[in-house]
Amino acid sequence: MAELNPVQKVKERFPERIIELWEKSPKRIYITVGKEDAKDMVSYLFEDLGARFIIMSALDTRPGIEILYHFSFDTLSKIVSIRTLVPMPFPEIESISLIIPGAEYIEREIYDILGVNFRNHPNLKRFILGDDWPEGEYPLRREHKGQFPYRTEEEQELYREEIRSKWEK
Amino acid sequence: MGEMRTTIPIGPYHPLLEEPELFRVVVEGERVVDIDWRTSWNHRGIEKIAESKTYDQVTFLVERICGICSTSHPIAFCNAVEDLANIDIPERARYIRSIIAELERIHSHLLWFGLAGHYIGYHTVWMWVWRYRELVCELFEKISGNRQSYAMIKVGGTRQDIKEEDYSYILKTMDELEPKMNMFIGAVLDDPVILARLKGVGKLSKEDAIKRCVVGPVARSAGVDIDTRRDYPYAAYDRVNWKVITQEDGDVLAMAVVRLLEILESIKIIRQCVEKMPQGPIEVEVPEIPPGEGIGVEEAPRGENFHYVRSDGTNCPARLKIRAPSYVNIPSFRSRFIGERVADIIIILASVDPCYCCTNRMVKVDDGAGERTLTDKDLLKLSWEETERIKNKFRGCKRSKLLE
Numbered sequence: 305m306a307e308l309n310p311v312q313k314v315k316e317r318f319p320e321r322i323i324e325l326w327e328k329s330p331k332r333i334y335i336t337v338g339k340e341d342a343k344d345m346v347s348y349l350f351e352d353l354g355a356r357f358i359i360m361s362a363l364d365t366r367p368g369i370e371i372l373y374h375f376s377f378d379t380l381s382k383i384v385s386i387r388t389l390v391p392m393p394f395p396e397i398e399s400i401s402l403i404i405p406g407a408e409y410i411e412r413e414i415y416d417i418l419g420v421n422f423r424n425h426p427n428l429k430r431f432i433l434g435d436d437w438p439e440g441e442y443p444l445r446r447e448h449k450g451q452f453p454y455r456t457e458e459e460q461e462l463y464r465e466e467i468r469s470k471w472e473k
Numbered sequence: 474m475g476e477m478r479t480t481i482p483i484g485p486y487h488p489l490l491e492e493p494e495l496f497r498v499v500v501e502g503e504r505v506v507d508i509d510w511r512t513s514w515n516h517r518g519i520e521k522i523a524e525s526k527t528y529d530q531v532t533f534l535v536e537r538i539c540g541i542c543s544t545s546h547p548i549a550f551c552n553a554v555e556d557l558a559n560i561d562i563p564e565r566a567r568y569i570r571s572i573i574a575e576l577e578r579i580h581s582h583l584l585w586f587g588l589a590g591h592y593i594g595y596h597t598v599w600m601w602v603w604r605y606r607e608l609v610c611e612l613f614e615k616i617s618g619n620r621q622s623y624a625m626i627k628v629g630g631t632r633q634d635i636k637e638e639d640y641s642y643i644l645k646t647m648d649e650l651e652p653k654m655n656m657f658i659g660a661v662l663d664d665p666v667i668l669a670r671l672k673g674v675g676k677l678s679k680e681d682a683i684k685r686c687v688v689g690p691v692a693r694s695a696g697v698d699i700d701t702r703r704d705y706p707y708a709a710y711d712r713v714n715w716k717v718i719t720q721e722d723g724d725v726l727a728m729a730v731v732r733l734l735e736i737l738e739s740i741k742i743i744r745q746c747v748e749k750m751p752q753g754p755i756e757v758e759v760p761e762i763p764p765g766e767g768i769g770v771e772e773a774p775r776g777e778n779f780h781y782v783r784s785d786g787t788n789c790p791a792r793l794k795i796r797a798p799s800y801v802n803i804p805s806f807r808s809r810f811i812g813e814r815v816a817d818i819i820i821i822l823a824s825v826d827p828c829y830c831c832t833n834r835m836v837k838v839d840d841g842a843g844e845r846t847l848t849d850k851d852l853l854k855l856s857w858e859e860t861e862r863i864k865n866k867f868r869g870c871k872r873s874k875l876l877e
Contacts, residue, residue: 331705332556334767356699357686358770359801360793374768374779380615383768406686406801408511422645432516443521 309333310377310384333384334372342373342388343398349375352402355384357404364415364446369395369418389421393398399425400419417444436463477501481667481815483822483852492636494804496822498813508810509805510854523793528628529763531790535780538624541584544577544772546780546795547626553780554628556758557767565753568631568746570708571708572643573617573625574771575746576737579650580609582732585823586661592819593670594857598661605653612646615639630756640800647740650809654740658733669863671726674813678723682807689776690731691802691825699772702771718782725824764790773798775825797864799825816859817851 312331315322320346324336337345349355354374363370368391375384390397399422401408411422412431419442422428433443442448455463483496499507519538523531536547548570555562583606590598610620616635617623635643661667677687682695692699700711700717718734720727764786771778776798783792802825809821845848 316739328765329556332581334766356683358777358779359794359796361792363783363792363794372781373769374781376704376770379697381705383770385768405807406683406687409800409804410796432512443518 310382313353316375318345331381331383333382334365334387336387339388339397342386343400345386346400347403349384359405360407360410360414362418362420364418364444368392369420395420396423398423401425407449418442419422478506488544503814505810505813505818508806510806520793520795525789527788528790531793532627536624536796538795540621541581542577542773542775542790543622544573544626545771545778548574548640548768549771549778549780551628551769553625553767553769553782554762556769557765557782558762559785560629560757560759562630563754563757564751566755567709568750569631569635569755571628571710572635572743572746573623574708575742576609576613578739578774579736580606582736583861585732586729587825588663589820592823594858605650608646610651612643615642627756629759632666634755640748643743643747647744651740654736666860667725667862670719670860671729672724674725675809675824676724676804677760677809681747685805685808686801687805688801689798690728691776691805693718694720694727694731695789696721701777705770707771709746712749713742725820728824730735775799776802816855819856
């Protein structure tokens with residue numbers, strides 16, 4: 305289908321914007337780009353090169369939150385991952401959900417668990433955490449101890465009342 | 474009439490497959506105009522737990538993500554770790570992995586078809602299909618000791634061998650299953666009522682399938698020709714002959730056809746694997762996992778499973794990202810529901826074979842006042858009534874006329 309290797313095409317299209325290109329094996333390619341260039345790169349891969357969007361993954365590292373966009377070229381057996389770093393303490397990046405509707409829910413999930421704010425997301429609401437989970441606690445950040453925030457007996461009772469009144473409405 | 478809208482919450486308790494999930498379907502009269510998905514009442518935090526387990530323990534952990542595709546997650550995870558550490562697994566382990574994965578595909582597809590029959594009021598199909606699924610479960614018990622969660626897979630190979638005296642038992646079960654499946658496929662695809670209920674319902678166009686990034690039988694039924702087993706050969710799939718089943722229509726019927734024909738392909742793969750099974754070790758010694766990252770993909774019964782593993786050089790993964798197929802397949806409802814009738818909701822929901830525990834998240838209902846509520850039982854009843862109505866309409870007609 306594609307005569308030229310997609311990696312070559314990406315190199316030609318964005319010669320200055322690629323920070324690092326690592327071919328781990330012929331089937332696994334990692335491209336590091338700046339935070340502002342990630343959206344252009346994603347739209348080029350998805351719309352022009354016809355790659356299939358697999359998923360995003362996010363990881364809290366020392367310098368900031370690392371986001372990877374995984375794409376698959378099924379006919380060529382290549383998985384291309386775009387890597388970008390979103391600096392702390394206020395991680396923010398442009399949303400890709402308007403280009404790829406399939407990315408809507410994973411962006412909401414990353415917003416929940418790592419607190420990355422996706423600009424221009426159509427519906428950036430809480431998705432996987434419970435509605436009683438406190439604001440500003442992100443369970444997959446490094447500083448989080450993996451415990452549900454503690455409630456005293458009275459607070460727990462108040463919380464139950466609140467849920468009950470919601471249901472009785 | 475634009476104001477006459479009703480919201481139907483489906484779920485969160487046991488909407489379909491006895492698992493928690495909520496769909497809020499907005500209808501105008503009988504037509505669906507919008508649908509929203511909320512999830513995660515059973516969040517188990519598996520990705521977080523995995524960060525504190527060793528690589529060997531994580532294979533057991535990911536096996537517990539889903540009870541139905543319980544071997545797909547370990548295979549995807551092991552693929553990822555083997556990609557990370559450049560481990561080449563022995564030939565015999567590859568064949569064993571293929572056999573286990575394909576047996577699982579057969580039992581998962583049969584389970585789905587039985588439930589689909591139940592949802593449209595065809596209880597005969599339900600009982601009939603599950604009787605043959607039992608053969609596969611018994612075979613699993615014989616091979617691995619368990620009907621579910623076989624614990625056969627480990628990083629660097631397999632945990633258990635398939636004994637040579639079991640080969641004949643596997644082949645015998647396949648011989649028993651194949652004619653039954655052929656008969657079953659013929660009977661189902663020839664039934665005018667099933668055709669009337671499933672054809673043209675819940676259509677997903679090829680463009681939408683690509684945009685929503687759906688995978689597996691859902692994508693293949695809409696004409697997107699992807700299959701991880703062929704595109705990223707793992708286990709022994711590049712060593713046997715089989716073909717990828719695709720359909721063009723993208724409706725519920727096409728999805729059923731893809732799954733049914735895949736069962737026959739799976740039987741073909743298992744037969745060849747047993748015949749070609751080489752002798753030799755079933756595992757290699759796993760070196761220390763170096764720092765780095767690895768990606769593993771695997772074709773589960775519901776579609777592509779994706780695992781991303783990051784290692785920092787310790788004996789536990791630093792991060793494990795799991796993308797189960799239902800996570801991308803379920804949002805495709807937004808494209809396929811609009812304009813459909815209420816009676817068809819339940820079969821469309823069932824059509825992607827949603828696996829809620831795979832998405833490992835949870836749901837909340839926050840029902841506003843004045844909304845009419847239908848439970849899943851009401852919906853099932855509606856669906857059954859629709860089938861009865863079609864049956865009555867067709868009663869006494871000539872078959873050829875029905876199929877027009």
